[in-house]
Amino acid sequence: MNEDSKYICRCPVCGHCAEVRKYPSVNASSEPDLRLKILDGSLLRWVCPACGETTYAEYPLLYHDPGRKFMIWMVPYSAYDPNIEEYGLKVARLLPDYTCRKVDNVLRLAEKIQIFEQGASDVAVELSEYVFRQESGASGNFFFHGIRFDGGLCRELRISVVKADGGHEYYNVSPEIYTDCEAIVERNPDMKPGPGFVRVDYSWIMSKLK
Numbered sequence: 637m638n639e640d641s642k643y644i645c646r647c648p649v650c651g652h653c654a655e656v657r658k659y660p661s662v663n664a665s666s667e668p669d670l671r672l673k674i675l676d677g678s679l680l681r682w683v684c685p686a687c688g689e690t691t692y693a694e695y696p697l698l699y700h701d702p703g704r705k706f707m708i709w710m711v712p713y714s715a716y717d718p719n720i721e722e723y724g725l726k727v728a729r730l731l732p733d734y735t736c737r738k739v740d741n742v743l744r745l746a747e748k749i750q751i752f753e754q755g756a757s758d759v760a761v762e763l764s765e766y767v768f769r770q771e772s773g774a775s776g777n778f779f780f781h782g783i784r785f786d787g788g789l790c791r792e793l794r795i796s797v798v799k800a801d802g803g804h805e806y807y808n809v810s811p812e813i814y815t816d817c818e819a820i821v822e823r824n825p826d827m828k829p830g831p832g833f834v835r836v837d838y839s840w841i842m843s844k845l846k
């Protein structure tokens with residue numbers, strides 16, 4: 637392994653350190669096994685051999701799906717690099733038909749992959765979650781859990797909500813909410829994420845609704 641492909645995991649409980657393989661980039665087409673490991677959460681998971689604590693490696697990972705033309709950069713807050721903004725603008729110039737996003741953890745990375753693979757708009761998903769949150773009064777961390785289109789129309793939108801106590805709740809959002817939100821997003825230029833790796837999340841949607 638060269639230096640770029642090594643990462644030192646440090647156990648937050650007992651302090652044990654171990655070297656693990658690092659994946660600075662994953663290509664969905666040429667590395668389908670790594671794609672699956674991102675989706676099931678195992679790629680960055682590390683179990684401390686000394687005490688059994690489970691933790692996650694924290695380093696930037698660029699995910700690229702050349703077939704579906706999207707890139708997602710996972711940049712943990714602890715590993716922020718200001719060059720990412722400049723690189724994003726370069727990618728936007730060279731690959732103008734790509735969708736580029738930025739997330740800060742592997743759960744949000746897996747969520748974006750599923751949204752784009754299922755042909756949904758992440759802006760419309762975020763807006764639908766916002767509307768659902770207002771109407772239902774549900775609180776917690778909202779995650780996309782699946783969408784089904786039929787004849788180009790949304791027929792089903794499922795989300796999961798992770799509560800403060802760690803429990804999960806699953807909801808079916810009315811598919812009309814997604815359809816309405818998609819139309820709002822399409823006719824509102826403010827709702828179109830700018831060039832580069834944009835963080836489209838709940839806070840981003842809130843900033844657009846002000």
Ligand SMILES: [Zn+2]
Pocket residue numbers: 647648649650651652684685686687688689
């Ligand atoms: Zn440990």
